[in-house]
Amino acid sequence: MDAVPRRSPDVYLFAATVALIGIGIVMIYSASAIVALDWFGDSAFFLKRQLLWSVLGLGVMSVSLTIHYQRLRRITPALLLLVAVALVAVLIPGIGRLVGGARRWLVLGPASFQPAEAAKLLLVLYLANYLTNRGAAVRQFRTLRPPLLVTAALFLLVVVQPDMGSAFLLVGITGMMLFLGGASIWHLAGVMLAGIPALAAVTILEPYRVRRLMAFLDPWRDPQGSGFHIIQSLLALGSGGLLGVGLGASRQKFFYLPERHTDFIFAILGEELGLVGAALVIALLAFVAYRGFRIARSAPDRYGALLAAGITSSIVGQAMLNIGVTAGILPITGVPLPFVSFGGSSLLMTCLGVGILLNISQYSVRRAPAEVPLWQPAREME
Numbered sequence: 001m002d003a004v005p006r007r008s009p010d011v012y013l014f015a016a017t018v019a020l021i022g023i024g025i026v027m028i029y030s031a032s033a034i035v036a037l038d039w040f041g042d043s044a045f046f047l048k049r050q051l052l053w054s055v056l057g058l059g060v061m062s063v064s065l066t067i068h069y070q071r072l073r074r075i076t077p078a079l080l081l082l083v084a085v086a087l088v089a090v091l092i093p094g095i096g097r098l099v100g101g102a103r104r105w106l107v108l109g110p111a112s113f114q115p116a117e118a119a120k121l122l123l124v125l126y127l128a129n130y131l132t133n134r135g136a137a138v139r140q141f142r143t144l145r146p147p148l149l150v151t152a153a154l155f156l157l158v159v160v161q162p163d164m165g166s167a168f169l170l171v172g173i174t175g176m177m178l179f180l181g182g183a184s185i186w187h188l189a190g191v192m193l194a195g196i197p198a199l200a201a202v203t204i205l206e207p208y209r210v211r212r213l214m215a216f217l218d219p220w221r222d223p224q225g226s227g228f229h230i231i232q233s234l235l236a237l238g239s240g241g242l243l244g245v246g247l248g249a250s251r252q253k254f255f256y257l258p259e260r261h262t263d264f265i266f267a268i269l270g271e272e273l274g275l276v277g278a279a280l281v282i283a284l285l286a287f288v289a290y291r292g293f294r295i296a297r298s299a300p301d302r303y304g305a306l307l308a309a310g311i312t313s314s315i316v317g318q319a320m321l322n323i324g325v326t327a328g329i330l331p332i333t334g335v336p337l338p339f340v341s342f343g344g345s346s347l348l349m350t351c352l353g354v355g356i357l358l359n360i361s362q363y364s365v366r367r368a369p370a371e372v373p374l375w376q377p378a379r380e381m382e
Helices: 011-040 045-066 069-089 115-139 141-159 164-180 185-204 207-217 228-240 265-297 302-326 344-361
Strands: 096-099 102-108 111-113
Touching: 011 045, 011 265, 011 344, 045 344, 069 115, 069 141, 069 302, 069 344, 102 115, 111 344, 115 141, 115 164, 115 302, 115 344, 141 164, 141 185, 164 185, 164 302, 185 207, 207 228, 228 265, 228 302, 265 302, 265 344, 302 344
Parallel strands: none
Antiparallel strands: 096 102, 102 111
């Protein structure tokens, strides 16, 4: 492993990340000021907390930038076990905090933490290490059993909280990384087909999930009930037009649109800043994806390539899921928009992931087009 970085970290990725965090801070204040004043008597209640989490997130990013990414391989098993224990702990009354019928948060003094956010990043670290160690053996189905079992265990622990959005993201992360790691398409297709009945059962066994699915198919069937979120989100986006109604001038944030500063902040952004503002955020997220996959392509070894691709896929997948829900393209899942939505756990883990990407970018190498691509693990990339 290289002891000295070959080049400076990817400043373009860093700039895009800071820009998204900045947009998030502005939009969180705009979206939450009214409700914060009503609930806490302080219009800047959520703004102050997001500013604190942003500083901590940038600090975490800076620290992770200084630690060689290969060192993460040694501590990944212990960290994964710790996250699994935390996912169990949130289900215990008195340890896990109950909010809106869900136990997703660990109480840590004056703050709280959502272990499911850490599980996404730790799953990427585990899979990158596992696939690197197995090499070409990943083409054999028996090699896929351990990562599939680990994913299934994390999936179940997250589902019972309940947090279906994060659970589905864990499955998506595993599928993407196994594909990039060289697993057989036929094996992956078989696993997917076998998992469909289980995913369907998980959905229909909970009445509220069925209601969400029905609301997605026809929100106007119950406009004051299960379809309320989607309808209000679409009204916000539709009201924005091309240039928006103006920053701070949203009408939907006046107790019409629920989760206005968290899961549905993109709707408020679209209402206030219009199609132009929404397109800017999407463009920045797409640029983060481009830089992330570029770092994966130029990583000096297979582990770095898989790690960069996995982190980037996780961020992109979550962003697509959130925007898809906001636009009524996907059922409601409760997943925040990376960098932009209010929430310390999500921001900290996303910043940590970006810090790892920046660290990998310091050791990037130039590759000829004929070199072995990421998804053909017949030999280690030099």
